[in-house]
Amino acid sequence: QVQLVESGGGLVKPGGSLSLSCAASGFTFSAYYMSWIRQAPGKGLEWVSYISSGSTYTNYADSVKGRFIISRDNAKNSLFLQMNSLRAEDSTVYYCARLIGGGHDAFDIWGQGTMVTVSS
Amino acid sequence: EIVMTQSPATLSVSPGERATLSCRARQSVNNNLAWYQQKPGQAPRLLIYGASTRATGIAARFSGSGSGTEFTLTISSLQSEDFAVYYCQQYNNWPTTFGGGTKVETK
Numbered sequence: 001q002v003q004l005v006e007s008g009g010g011l012v013k014p015g016g017s018l019s020l021s022c023a024a025s026g027f028t029f030s031a032y033y034m035s036w037i038r039q040a041p042g043k044g045l046e047w048v049s050y051i052s053s054g055s056t057y058t059n060y061a062d063s064v065k066g067r068f069i070i071s072r073d074n075a076k077n078s079l080f081l082q083m084n085s086l087r088a089e090d091s092t093v094y095y096c097a098r099l100i101g102g103g104h105d106a107f108d109i110w111g112q113g114t115m116v117t118v119s120s
Numbered sequence: 121e122i123v124m125t126q127s128p129a130t131l132s133v134s135p136g137e138r139a140t141l142s143c144r145a146r147q148s149v150n151n152n153l154a155w156y157q158q159k160p161g162q163a164p165r166l167l168i169y170g171a172s173t174r175a176t177g178i179a180a181r182f183s184g185s186g187s188g189t190e191f192t193l194t195i196s197s198l199q200s201e202d203f204a205v206y207y208c209q210q211y212n213n214w215p216t217t218f219g220g221g222t223k224v225e226t227k
Binding site: 044045046047059061062095100104105106107108110111112113 | 152154156162163164165166169170175176207209211214215216217218219220221
């Protein structure tokens with residue numbers, strides 16, 4: 001079935017780095033824009049970044065610009081988020097999500113999320 | 121960025137009743153508006169996109185309406201599995217932004 005599975009979350013010190021991965025299955029990964037979205041426990045949703053199907057275009061929220069890098073490997077059906085210079089406020093659950101396409105930038109498939117905790 | 125405001129923050133409804141959730145954009149987002157349902161410990165699930173198009177597999181009791189700055193999600197007859205938090209999202213402009221959510225709870 002159509003599925004996204006994130007991994008790589010954990011505990012990291014302020015200023016540290018962490019790399020998240022998202023494994024896709026059940027659909028033609030290379031045909032879709034993909035995104036990372038985060039949510040602090042008990043809080044709302046915040047879009048983080050997206051990448052186009054062929055990696056030509058990327059975009060970032062101002063809150064992570066210059067610190068996070070999104071990438072993908074279509075041959076391995078995988079999405080990545082390299083997070084550098086981490087701050088306490090980056091401590092949230094990170095979801096990977098598929099953009100539905102067809103002119104609509106809604107997110108129709110979500111992973112289960114991976115928790116990132118930035119603390120000394 | 122476009123600020124999305126949802127109301128009410130909490131909606132108390134009895135099973136079988138109709139629920140009406142509102143989402144307002146600070147500026148026009150045309151019909152580039154989606155609704156999501158999120159249950160505790162789960163990822164959000166897409167319900168509606170394009171303001172009124174139900175996503176694949178979404179029950180007909182969920183309907184969306186509106187355009188420009190005012191949008192509504194209606195659940196015609198609440199089922200037990202519908203008690204959750206609902207978010208709206210505008211994707212007319214990047215960065216895409218989400219509303220703060222409406223929690224639908226049992227009355």
